[in-house]
Amino acid sequence: MKALQVELGERSYPIHIGSGLLDKPELIRNHIAASQVMVVSNETIAPLYLDRVCDMLSGYEQHSVILPDGEQYKNLDVLNRIFDALLEKRFNRQCTLIALGGGVIGDMTGFAAASYQRGVSFIQLPTTLLAQVDSSVGGKTGVNHRLGKNMIGAFHQPRCVLIDTETLNTLDDRQLAAGIAEVIKYGLIRDTGFFNWLEENIDRLTGRDPEALGHAIERSCINKAEVVAADELESGQRALLNLGHTFGHAIETATGYGTWLHGEAVSTGMAMAADLSARHGWLSGEDALRIRRLLVRAGLPVTPPESMSKTEFMDLMAVDKKVLDRKLRLVLLKSIGEALVTADFRPDLLNETLEHYHQKAS
């Protein structure tokens, strides 16, 4: 078992990574302040792990709320079901929420915790690779709006993140690949050595080699924890974690949440960002190709849906949270292992990238 720490002063918290951690109650019980605990999960995950989590919580006044599974349910209406459950059970301000599931469950539970009675505690038990390497760490919580992804939310840090790598055994291949997209992201934006390791070990990851997965999760969490500690509220470098996300969110919004997995959209977005970076001469054409090849080897898509026009991309990207005084800012690559956030890209080259990918798709 490994333990990392997200250093945020009073709001610091541990990330535990290991096999079988859902049988180690002491790791989470220390972080529960009072008697009331609400587990939030979904219809896919609850049948697999809810009993074990309830066992860990024996002695507490525990309840659960089970939401439908999928990004299309990450909205204010479904969020309200968590509030219904909390109020029906008369949960007070000292209660603790526990997110048991992937990124959607983690983001919604976190936002419910941020907003219930103006803020209560929560704990993350991520069960997908994507949630384990990215969304469960760092305190970004929220829901989607039909006009934009993650547009309603809060920064609210968990008290603890418990990553039981055994939960990946029940994850399907498509979900596993979606998680690998965010793993590759860390290599691209700040960890050249990790990118090289991924090129050598990608088949072990897709083949679910436990040691390789454990290493990839740990290295991803170390990278994430460092970035979050340096810039909790995304006033600077944290935005680099959004490599591929501006293109990706546009794909998710355009296709209807839940059609593309978040990691799949990010994979395509990273390929597009690499293409645009290469057109600027910042990234070599060879490196753009290496990136594309690694994503494809991970089983990920690298081409946006045929239906999306250039105009639709531009319209949807215009509501991105990184937009500053009406100027779109993008995360682009200087090299493999070095990214920047910039509004100073050439619009004609962005146009070329969108054109190129639209032709590729059709």
Place this chain on the structure above:
Amino acid sequence: MKALQVELGERSYPIHIGSGLLDKPELIRNHIAASQVMVVSNETIAPLYLDRVCDMLSGYEQHSVILPDGEQYKNLDVLNRIFDALLEKRFNRQCTLIALGGGVIGDMTGFAAASYQRGVSFIQLPTTLLAQVDSSVGGKTGVNHRLGKNMIGAFHQPRCVLIDTETLNTLDDRQLAAGIAEVIKYGLIRDTGFFNWLEENIDRLTGRDPEALGHAIERSCINKAEVVAADELESGQRALLNLGHTFGHAIETATGYGTWLHGEAVSTGMAMAADLSARHGWLSGEDALRIRRLLVRAGLPVTPPESMSKTEFMDLMAVDKKVLDRKLRLVLLKSIGEALVTADFRPDLLNETLEHYHQKAS
């Protein structure tokens, strides 16, 4: 014109109080960081003041969203209309929201600002006495849930509060009285001198004497700013501001939001809290009577609705945000000018108070 300051370090902000301040754009323009401004108001207030506010904002990219008027619309569905407007107009993270209206508009606009893109700026332009003396100051934002009032929200401080006392000219008598309830509250919990002044000047307030109203607003805001500066997140003394609110929220929830005005419910709640305090021998019977008499002179109700049984009160009070480890805590009075938050009240005496008021009502 008077200016106070809410001292919260980096999050400090001014409260400007005076007549005709809606014609002083410089007071708010300093607090708008970038070009996009969204004014949130309601169908009653917008026809009266929206044009003047728009004039103050000339040169900005300004839009407005007009919500229906009333506490029954303070919910997640109506909140979503603010997000719709922000996203349709492609508002970015540097935008500013402006709340033009009473407590409902202020609370909802503040929560929209807290949650839109995980947090943007907002400014309060309160137009009711209740909002001017209480809800616009201190950063409590949120919406109601059918099972409990203000159960979903955030602490999010405004950048500035601008109180134009002329807006009270368009306030009806019932709304004015509702605001006076919160004014009386400050006298009761921490300002004996102010309570004495109110006993002498209550007719000037109900008669809308501008000087008396100005003084009452200023003294209320001074009290509120001191309490908030000392305890922003309500870990201690800020809870005293909830005198009468546990009983009052139960009345509002039971009768359906919008039937009773918030200040009316608080008035009745304060009378009940005074009664219960007197039954404990903490407050003299004479002082409980003085309180009741002042509320009645202000034109406020002091008896709960006949329809509410003891059981309904107890059920609804059990979800109060002050509940700690299943124990109800109430704000009670030691004397006029001194309050305490306590779980150590006698349940039999609470029973007597509820019984007494139920008989009174029927």
